[in-house]
Amino acid sequence: MTEKNNRIIDYFFEYAQIFIGIVLASIGLKTFLLPNGFLDGGVTGIAILVKTQVNISMSILLVLFSIPFLILGYYTVSKRIVIKSIISILGLALFIHFENFQTVTDDKLLISIFGGLLVGSGIGIAIRNGSVLDGSEILGVYVNDKFGISIGKVILFFNIILFSITAFVISAEVALYSILTYIIASKVTDTVIEGFEDFIGVTIVSKKNDLIKIAILEELGTGLTLYKGSSGFGSQGEAENFDIIHSIINRIDIKKMYRLIHDIDKQAFIVEFDVNSVKGGVLRHYIDKKKNKKLKKFKDSVLANTKKQDL
Template identity: 45%
Template sequence: MNPIWQYLVVKRAENKLKSKKKNREFSKRQLVSEVRSTEVEFSHLIKEIFFIVIGVCSAGFGLNGFLLPNEFIDGGATGVSLLLQVTLNSSLGVLLIIVNIPFIILGAKTISRKFAVKSIFAIIALALVVHYVPYPTITSDKLLIAFFGGFFLGLGIGMTMRGGGVIDGTEVLAIYLSRKWNITVGDSLLIINIIIFSTGAYLLSLEIALYAILTYLVAAKTVDYIVDGVEEYMGITIISEKNEEIRIMLTEQLNRACTIYVGKSGYQKYGEEKNSKEIVYTVITRLELARLSTEIDKIDKKAFIIMSVVKDIKGGMIKKKPLKD
């Protein structure tokens, strides 16, 4: 391990232990365990920042290289910002921050503070990229603008979501509305974007609104390809020797309900007794997957994890106990 990196990790672990212990004393075993957790936390954070940076650069290219020079709009908070930029002739970077602020506050309350911090970082970075980075104008063909502008914008949104944040806050609003009104997130996004495109048709032109719908559809499909859709839940099955620690982490630290069921190992020689194992099962949203993966790695890097897509759920505690820090 790099000496500087090792020093930072150990110092961070010591500070975390001191904040937990009233007498400020801790054993070497506790320090080793905390150092291991801090290493996992830092490595996951670097990976998530990398995804966000790639996402911001891609979205900036889609906006500056295709949509902005040709006065195109998109759906979501980005579409609202583009619409305001075209009609008010204001700075898009400033508008992106202003429009997304309410959604980030909502995200901090409904998802987690870490999610909100990453999203703020991503949105401010996108605002700076749009304002200062001189991307070349790629084409003036309207069909190519709608298709590739939507593609790079969707790629940016998807990669940022892989990093645990968003650059378009309407996904957060859609999740909130789905929980409050008992409708799917997809339906919520559809309602929001119908309002945006109708406004675009009224203020600009019907042709621009139609191209905007095409841009949005391409962006949405690209996001689906990158992260399989924000509206999908993930069913997580965890098989680990440290299943009790993982159960405690889920219920006490992440405020998530889980189910424990008993299974038996199938890989045994003839005549040998099959070993029983407790298996942990929980359901989370895509936006929460990055943090869950980090926390599991802190406990057991060798844990066998099965992730499956759950289109929608009803009842239980999944919508009553949001992931909090």
């Protein structure tokens, strides 16, 4: 298969996933939020708020309020993202206009939860595939570039103003339920973007790194990457020419890894961090600790080197 065909297939899957995101977001809006006047954050929230005050189609309002942000995006992000976002927003507007789903429930709490869940899933899937269903993210990128304010703070400030106006124009109750919808939608969006993987990255600095390497390989069966450290200074004084161990493990194994390291070196320096996505390596096919002859050779050589250093 040629590179051109691979690129076409990639584009197809990207737009197919964006389509799924549009469908989910539109169902969340049309089935849960719009019939009850509940808001999500961002441009969608502005459109819903204005819709409660004027007799204009939600689809038209969504497109109109998105235009300034798309123009801003033209000077902020890549043209490809802007083109995808235009297609996505138009698609969302069309789906909202032609969808005729009936409301599922009158329970306000369920409306907030499931409306936020569906809208957040749709936005997350779109962003993960290089598109935007809500222009407030573009505003966040622009302000961050210009003034160094974090994107999250920009979007939060934007929505505080929006929900404050909602409380004044409609009611405090609607504003509170809308805040709940926004929190759920934003958390679901983050989860979809970052993935559902539950892996932890671990960086280990220890004078007994050779023994720790063997323990991790034998007891956990996960792969390692070693970085050469030239010099450093810590609680144990100055250190030179040491290996820094880097590994990715399942979250369920993290306590076991800490125990292994503690048994070997109580003074080891360990840094733990979340991992959003993992591809390749031996993580998904753990090393066979019994049959792997290369592992045995590696262990023998490490132990031999350790004995030499002790002598």
